[in-house]
Amino acid sequence: ETGVTQTPRHLVMGMTNKKSLKCEQHLGHNAMYWYKQSAKKPLELMFVYNFKEQTENNSVPSRFSPECPNSSHLFLHLHTLQPEDSALYLCASSPATSVSYNEQFFGPGTRLTVL
Amino acid sequence: EDQVTQSPEALRLQEGESSSLNCSYTVSGLRGLFWYRQDPGKGPEFLFTLYSAGEEKEKERLKATLTKKESFLHITAPKPEDSATYLCAVQGWGKLQFGAGTQVVVTP
Numbered sequence: 001e002t003g004v005t006q007t008p009r010h011l012v013m014g015m016t017n018k019k020s021l022k023c024e025q026h027l028g029h030n031a032m033y034w035y036k037q038s039a040k041k042p043l044e045l046m047f048v049y050n051f052k053e054q055t056e057n058n059s060v061p062s063r064f065s066p067e068c069p070n071s072s073h074l075f076l077h078l079h080t081l082q083p084e085d086s087a088l089y090l091c092a093s094s095p096a097t098s099v100s101y102n103e104q105f106f107g108p109g110t111r112l113t114v115l
Numbered sequence: 116e117d118q119v120t121q122s123p124e125a126l127r128l129q130e131g132e133s134s135s136l137n138c139s140y141t142v143s144g145l146r147g148l149f150w151y152r153q154d155p156g157k158g159p160e161f162l163f164t165l166y167s168a169g170e171e172k173e174k175e176r177l178k179a180t181l182t183k184k185e186s187f188l189h190i191t192a193p194k195p196e197d198s199a200t201y202l203c204a205v206q207g208w209g210k211l212q213f214g215a216g217t218q219v220v221v222t223p
Contacts, residue, residue, distance in 0.1 A: 004158070042119070043159070043202065043213040058210050090158050102147075106158025 002026055004107035006091050012113045015081060021110050023074040023091030030096035032074040033104065034066060037088040049074060050096055081114045088112070117142045119205050121214035128193050128221045136188040136217045138203030148186050149204040150179050153216070159202055162188075193221045 004025045013019050025032065034046040048056035049068040063085075065077040074091055088111050092104040118141045128134055140148065147166055151159035163172045165181040172179050176197060178189040188201055200216040 040215070042215045043204075045211050045213075056210065092158070103161045103164065104149075104159075105161065108156070108158050 004091060004093055004105050006089075006107035006110050008110060009108065010111045010113075012115065013078070013081065014115050015083070017081075018077070018079040020078065021076040021089055021091075021112075023076075023107055025072055025074075025091075025093035025105070025107075027093055027105060029093040029105070030071045031094045032068060032071070033092040033094075034074065034076055035090040035092065035106075037090055037109070039087075043090070047076075078112075081112075083114050086112055086114045117205065117207050117209050117212050119203060119212045119214040121201075121203050121217050123217060124215070125218045126220070128190070128219065130194055130221055130223050131192045133189070133191045133193070135190070136201055136219070138186040138188070138205075138214055139184060140186070140203075140205045141184075142205050142207030142209075142212075144208045145205065146208070147206045148181055149206075150186070150188055151202040151204065152199045153202055154199050162201075190219070193219075195221045195223055197221050 007022045030051050032049045036044045045058055046060045047066045052068050063080050067075040088109045090109045091107045094102050094104045120139045122137045147164055149164050150162040153159040163179040168183045170181050176191045180187045198221045200218045202216045203214045205212050
């Protein structure tokens with residue numbers, strides 16, 4: 001595997017389900033990111049992890065719970081979601097963030113549909 | 116509040132017809148402006164980072180420029196494979212903000 005991989009690629013869940021999205025990067029990076037991409041809206045940065053520590057949470061509802069066990073893996077745990085949470089969820093990685101973000105490498109995304 | 120606006124929303128070009136995309140921004144203390152390209156069904160692909168007014172970067176048929184208020188992505192003699200959505204993102208002292216993108220279609 002190379003680059004940034006995400007599983008599953010597609011997910012359909014009910015509002016009462018609990019599911020998790022997985023992201024893995026094979027680039028030796030130390031920063032990882034979760035983004036939400038909705039139709040006709042700008043990409044929204046949700047969470048940032050730097051050396052496994054969460055450094056940003058951009059007012060994301062608690063029904064989204066991130067986990068970063070090591071610098072190569074990132075999870076997004078989902079529970080009691082709403083239909084408006086349906087979107088493409090993108091993971092990205094980069095060399096560790098410092099003064100400014102640098103080049104980010106994105107995965108292909110998980111297309112989430114909440115019924 | 117930091118803001119990023121991209122124009123036009125969509126652009127249709129004939130192969131070889133050069134054009135420019137605009138990214139206007141309002142940010143407190145620019146720390147970086149980024150251009151990405153996104154193909155349907157894929158994640159964004161990094162193109163350029165610009166840090167200060169007057170800076171320019173080039174890659175094949177693409178050239179990015181930066182002023183204190185906006186950035187331009189110039190596409191010279193585009194080919195059909197340049198068809199994609201081009202995203203601009205800005206980082207000030209707040210969170211990273213993306214624009215809504217410009218969808219470019221290049222026809223043979």
